Every structure is written in C-alpha cells, then in structure tokens.
Amino acid sequence: MPVPRPARVSGIVEIAPRTGTAFALREGQVLTVIDPQGSQVADLVAYAAADVREVISNGRTFDYEETIALTTGNRLWSNRSNAMLAIEDDSVGRHDFLLTPCSEDTFRHFYPEHPVHRGCFGNLAEALGPYGVEPDAIPTAFNVFMNVPVDPGGALRVEPPTSKPGSYLELRALMPCIIGLTACSAYASNGGQFKPIHYRIN
Numbered sequence: 001m002p003v004p005r006p007a008r009v010s011g012i013v014e015i016a017p018r019t020g021t022a023f024a025l026r027e028g029q030v031l032t033v034i035d036p037q038g039s040q041v042a043d044l045v046a047y048a049a050a051d052v053r054e055v056i057s058n059g060r061t062f063d064y065e066e067t068i069a070l071t072t073g074n075r076l077w078s079n080r081s082n083a084m085l086a087i088e089d090d091s092v093g094r095h096d097f098l099l100t101p102c103s104e105d106t107f108r109h110f111y112p113e114h115p116v117h118r119g120c121f122g123n124l125a126e127a128l129g130p131y132g133v134e135p136d137a138i139p140t141a142f143n144v145f146m147n148v149p150v151d152p153g154g155a156l157r158v159e160p161p162t163s164k165p166g167s168y169l170e171l172r173a174l175m176p177c178i179i180g181l182t183a184c185s186a187y188a189s190n191g192g193q194f195k196p197i198h199y200r201i202n
C-alpha cells in the first residue's frame with residue numbers, strides 16, 4: 001500500500017496566504033486553527049447550519065462572557081443568544097473580536113500606497129456564497145491570533161500577533177455550524193508578511 005503523505009495522516013488543510021475557505025462543522029467536532037509559521041491572523045466567522053441568519057456576535061459574546069479577552073473556557077455566542085463554539089485550548093491567549101474583516105475599503109483607508117486587495121471580507125464572501133450567506137451578513141469576525149491592545153482610555157492599535165510557529169486554537173462546535181476561515185490579508189495585522197493558516201477537524 002502507498003504510504004500516505006504526512007498532511008493526510010494528520011488531516012491538516014492549508015489555507016494559502018491572502019485566501020479563505022468555508023466548511024461545515026458538525027456538533028461536537030473540534031476545529032483546530034494553527035499558525036504554521038507564526039505571527040499570522042485567521043479571521044473566523046460561524047453560522048448556524050440550520051439557518052445562516054444565525055451568526056456569531058461579538059456583542060452577545062462580550063455580554064455573556066463578561067470579557068473581551070477570550071481564551072480557553074470562553075464561548076462564542078450567536079445573535080440569537082445561543083452558544084456556538086467553545087474555546088477548548090489556546091496556546092496564544094491573544095485574539096481580537098472588535099475589528100471587522102479587512103476589505104477593499106480598509107485597504108483604501110489604511111494602505112493607500114499598496115494595491116487594493118479584497119481582503120478577508122472578499123475571501124469570506126466568495127467562500128460563504130455557496131452556503132447562502134450574503135456579503136452584508138458577514139459580521140465582525142473572531143480574529144484568531146490578532147493582537148489588538150486596548151488602552152485604559154479606550155484607544156486601540158493593531159500590533160503583530162504573538163503567535164509562534166505551531167501556535168493553535170481549538171474550538172468545539174456546540175451546534176452544527178458553517179465556518180468561514182481566512183489567512184488574513186492586511187499588512188499591520190500580520191507583522192507585514194502574509195503566511196498560510198492550517199486547520200484540522202477532529
């Protein structure tokens with residue numbers, strides 16, 4: 001018998017730099033998001049598979065979890081106040097749920113010297129379209145590994161992720177979900193370099 005390649009054995013899927021994908025996650029399955037090279041953000045959105053009008057909500061999540069510093073033990077909640085995903089393991093402890101996915105508009109705003117890119121928003125819109133998700137239904141993403149310190153006065157800034165090669169986040173689906181996931185395209189979010197993201201479903 002042929003020997004399977006390591007990537008198949010471990011079930012790891014690669015998201016190429018500055019691209020995105022979407023897939024179903026059954027209730028109880030665990031999604032592991034991995035930063036293979038370090039200092040790379042992955043934008044994550046989740047919809048209820050039964051009705052994609054139900055979607056993760058940063059506001060509901062902050063309400064129920066009583067923190068914006070989400071890590072192991074916290075859950076991500078929907079606009080209908082259902083817990084969708086539970087963070088079961090987190091080797092980084094620094095993620096963002098405040099800022100929207102990068103988009104053509106944010107490239108024009110922040111990076112006028114660079115070519116416009118469709119960003120995570122455009123990548124999510126294309127990947128989620130086949131699941132019946134309209135672009136206007138893309139919410140603030142849970143930005144895995146994104147490093148957005150908030151000053152006591154409320155000012156925020158985007159700094160390079162603290163994730164190292166092999167850093168990971170594990171999320172268990174608490175309901176059947178459709179997941180959108182990217183390798184983020186914005187300069188500041190990723191320390192100025194665009195790298196792949198890996199994920200695995202168990």
Ligand SMILES: [Zn+2]
Pocket residue numbers: 043101102119120121183184185186189
């Ligand atoms: Zn992005």
